[in-house]
Amino acid sequence: MLPARAGFQDLKTRFSAGAGALRLAREPLFSTAIPAIDALLGGGIPYGTLLTIEGCGSAGCRSIAAALLAQGTRHGLGAVIDGGELYPPALAAAGVRLDRLLIVPAATPMALARAADLLLRSRTARVVVMTAGALRAAVWARLAKLAARTGTVLVVLAARASAELSVVAGVRLACRLERAVLRGTRGLWGVFAGFELHAEVRKHKRACSGEVLVKALTPPVVYGRDEGVSR
């Protein structure tokens, strides 16, 4: 093996081994408050980042987005651009302060883009969550620039990020379901308690890639007395 290539391999091995513990120096980070994810992202998400959370079906993308919103609404405002799929009791269970969450109704891609543009330009919300509509590359580039300029974390949920979105994203996090967790026995006596996720950093402009397993669990509640997502 050539010395340069050996050196490169060595460097790659060292960074991969310590990817989880890698810290981004002298840069303010937006913490998800989930230690495993924070460690995976090198301490958190840099402010002003366009973050994509990708995954199909029950991959846990919205659970991570809810955790970010919970952090965002702790001291400021958060915003969700919603096409009617939001279930607020589950957000509340995740710690999101609903009185500080702007729910912006937008059904069409055009409305989605305009709402995101306005929210980012105004610096109203610390975190803006939206789904990946069919938007042109120029629109994604503009939204990413606005996020960077205003220091807002823009979270885009997608089954798989399009090529245009992948290019402008500062961080790409891919999730997939590892296993569902059933509390109790099957059937009437069983309760779906949550799932175990596999999260992988596919792209990070300032840190190395890595992967981690995290659990998303509904707090145990008594049937009929719940206020959360499930019984």
Place this chain on the structure above:
Amino acid sequence: MIACVRVPNYALGEIVWQEMLDALDAVTPLIEDAGSGTAFLDMHGMRGDPRVWSTHVRAELVRFELPLHIGAGPNRFCAHAAAWSGDGTVIESGREAGALAPLPLEVLELESGIIERLHLLGVNTLGELARLPHGPFVRRFGSDAARWHEHARGIDRVPFLARGHAVSIEATMLGEGSAESEAAVVFALRVLIGRICNDLERCGKRAGALQVEIELEDAQTDRFDVALAAATSQERAMLDVLRVKLESARFSAPICGLRLRALGLEEGGEPIPLLAGDEIDRANVAVVLARLEAVLGEPVRRAQIRAAHPLEERFAYEPFTLPANRPKAGRYGFGEAESTRLVPQLRLLEVTEIDVRLRRGEPATIGERTVTQCAGPWRIEEGWFTAAVVRDEYDVQLEDGEICRIYRQGERWYLRGSYD
């Protein structure tokens, strides 16, 4: 001392009466509108004696050209009785019972049936009423009789309720010609907002809403009510919100006049937490909410949790308003536990009917996909007194890993959402 101004044979319109009350503001700041042409004036601390006050009141109301009865007494009822018995009557403090004794029962303004019953009992004056034993009289005539008996003795426990002062803040600009461009309208608007904000500051108030009346060359008037997310007296926030509102408006003719009015007035000043506060620029949020509404055609919403069993009824949306500025919830206000739970989120899907096959009473397949895990059923039954809703809900995991919430209603199965 309380003064009573009474207009005998009251048949005034409400507007004239309110104008009379406004005129009485020059006599004393505390005026109670007792209705039916009667007003009480709190004269405590005012210069002069009842005769001087009476002259002052007449001077203020002379332009209405109405007969007036003015009386004064140590409390509301005594003042009323003094005005009732004759113009210029004054009942001195400590001599109430004696002054009221010869007056007829009609001063109490009771129903005619009650007065007739009292007459049958030989009670014709307030003095005779005052001499009746309190307990038996109240037992016979009910709880209201306690008040009549006290009034007859010159006691009035009803507190003085001064009327509120409606502050009206508005500014108008009417031009000879019409606005040539949008910039001219915005400039005029900026001038009007400047005046409104000056007035608000002078009164120590904030506006919760604005009303703009736009006069057009074709003699039409368009009116816009613009609610502000947070009451403000800031010029910039008002201008931005109004601009957004007007940008999305279309007019049938050129604009030739503007009138701006501040509504929803609140006391000025904003509570600022002593320790750490929120990082919310409230004026900025108000502008963004207005912009988003103008762009999207519907307001930004806020969710509220409700106690209900069906999933779709566990929350409701309402227009977003800013929460009160409060200190952080942590101990001593400058820190709190920074932990967040990762909680599965239910993604509500449009309710669609699905094809479910059962095995041993449990869903085994949904369409072409096999169910690998199943929890439930949980029965939701409600509204039996109206349209009964009986549902069996299940959480199922499918072979491709997706976890769904499905339910059976009657013989049909529906997909409600999926966990993500």
